[in-house]
Amino acid sequence: MSVYSVAAASAAALLALGLPVRAQDEALVKRGEYLVNGPAACSNCHATRNPDFTIPAGMEFAGGFHIVDPAFDVYTANITPDTETGIGDWTDDQIIKAIREGVDPEGKVIFPPMPVPTYNNMSDDDVKAIVAYLRTLPAVNHEVGESTWNIPLQAMPPAKGAPAPSADDPVAYGGYLVEAVAHCFECHTPMGPTGPDLARLGAGGMLITLAPGVTATTPNITPDPETGIGGWSDDEIRNAIISGVRPDGGHVSPPMPVQWFANMTQGDLDAVVAFLKTIPAVSNKVERTDFQKANFP
Ligand code: HEC
Ligand code: HEC
Known part of the structure; x- marks a missing residue:
């Protein structure tokens, strides 16, 4: 078999298995990167913050920003792929459920103030793109505080995921x-x-x-x-x-x-x-x- 036909055969095998083709993967990560660092502005909450609100280098997604309100006293989560203090061992579906329904893998409701009612309207393609991008971030080991709420909490219904x-x-x-x-x-x-x-x-x-x-x-x-x-x-x-x-x-x-x-x-x-x-x-x-x-x- 020539080199060419081996490559073609393995690409065909990947396609047959339904595995993502690399170019599609890259487009997905790019879309996620744009949404997260553009219109979705996840780090406006998920960054670690100095007392003067500046963000320490490399801590854009490491969490720990303390938000206090009469309704809640929360620390934003570390959403880097660290397996100990971040979301490294969550499945894609678990991360998607946290973003669009506001429920963590243990079934705990985790909002407000995370704008889950907004994200409930997000398309399947866009939420998958966001997860694909979060997976590419460097893992940062950073333990954040425990959040508490003074109001009854309710999850959002399963998202419809309709295309944008x-x-x-x-x-x-x-x-x-x-x-x-x-x-x-x-x-x-x-x-x-x-x-x-x-x-x-x-x-x-x-x-x-x-x-x-x-x-x-x-x-x-x-x-x-x-x-x-x-x-x-x-x-x-x-x-x-x-x-x-x-x-x-x-x-x-x-x-x-x-x-x-x-x-x-x-x-x-x-x-x-x-x-x-x-x-x-x-x-x-x-x-x-x-x-x-x-x-x-
Ligand atoms: C996390 C909270 C938050 C989000 C999200 C947010 N804003 Fe704002 N926005 C503010 C605050 C706070 C101000 C400025 C308040 C001030 O300085 O008076 C502001 C100011 C503005 C202004 C200036 C208006 C004026 O009269 O000064 C516009 C326009 C605006 N926002 C539009 C938007 C749009 C459009 C979006 C979504 C794409 C958005 N904002 C998302 C909090 C937010
Ligand atoms: C207004 C602030 C805010 C914004 C904006 C926000 N989040 Fe959150 N998010 C939070 C808080 C607070 C928590 C943690 C609640 C808790 O302690 O369980 C959280 C939790 C999470 C979790 C669950 C992780 C865990 O360990 O509990 C994920 C995943 C997540 N956010 C992803 C995102 C993504 C992706 C975006 C942007 C699309 C985003 N968030 C925007 C405030 C925010």
């Missing part, structure tokens, strides 16, 4: 990015008495605790011209998302994931903006906190 809408339809694809990947509304929607006030999606005013005594409120991103972003041009909206600078020159504070959104493609940004312009305008004037005014003028 075509990027040829920017409003539909932008809606998918916002509601299945980038969790914009999980931060930008006000809380009602029993959870996010879904009748005022995107109206802002959610109070987020960044550290003990350090809080931020989220702005109104509905098309309301007075209290939202209805008077902004597309360029101004895109610029705020990727550079954190508003049309009036003011700066947006954390936890807006500007440094991750900066990796988004022009097409994806355009789609997000196209979708945002279609949501109902809600009048809701949001006051910034003293921390925001003092540190991000």
Whole structure:
């Protein structure tokens, strides 16, 4: 047998076994890398953080960021492939269930604040791509603290996994990015008495605790011209998302994931903006906190 026919025969054998072909694998990892470090901004939560919120080198996915809220006191998980302190010995299905349903392999519910209700809408292809990318990260041995919750916890139902809408339809694809990947509304929607006030999606005013005594409120991103972003041009909206600078020159504070959104493609940004312009305008004037005014003028 010639070298050529051996190679061809083994490629055929791989295909027959249904094993992934290398090029497909690479495309999957690339898509996962883009989502995780772009619109999904997983490290905005899953990085280890210094007291000044900077991320120590190599600790982007090693977890341990402490998030405290009246409803919970959590440490983000180490999602590197370390088998002792990370998710190295979880199966793909176990990782997918944690991301889209919020349940760990022991059956424990692990959210909020992980935006599982958003990820529940994620396509099978995209969640598989994210897992494929997480598997390529260097394993970091880093033990994180134990999370506790003061509210009743409920898992999300099994995800449908429907394919993402075509990027040829920017409003539909932008809606998918916002509601299945980038969790914009999980931060930008006000809380009602029993959870996010879904009748005022995107109206802002959610109070987020960044550290003990350090809080931020989220702005109104509905098309309301007075209290939202209805008077902004597309360029101004895109610029705020990727550079954190508003049309009036003011700066947006954390936890807006500007440094991750900066990796988004022009097409994806355009789609997000196209979708945002279609949501109902809600009048809701949001006051910034003293921390925001003092540190991000
Ligand atoms: C708003 C913060 C936040 C974001 C954003 C977030 N997570 Fe999480 N995630 C958490 C917290 C907190 C936990 C740990 C809860 C616990 O202690 O069990 C967690 C747990 C997990 C787990 C389970 C691991 C374990 O050991 O319990 C996985 C897997 C995971 N996240 C993956 C991701 C991926 C992938 C993304 C991006 C697509 C992401 N998360 C985005 C906060 C977040
Ligand atoms: C983890 C929470 C979080 C997520 C996720 C998030 N944001 Fe934000 N966003 C904020 C905060 C906090 C600010 C700035 C608050 C300040 O400084 O007044 C902000 C500011 C903004 C602004 C500037 C508006 C203004 O009036 O200043 C826009 C536009 C915006 N976000 C859009 C988005 C979009 C679109 C997404 C999803 C692709 C998104 N955000 C995801 C928290 C978040």
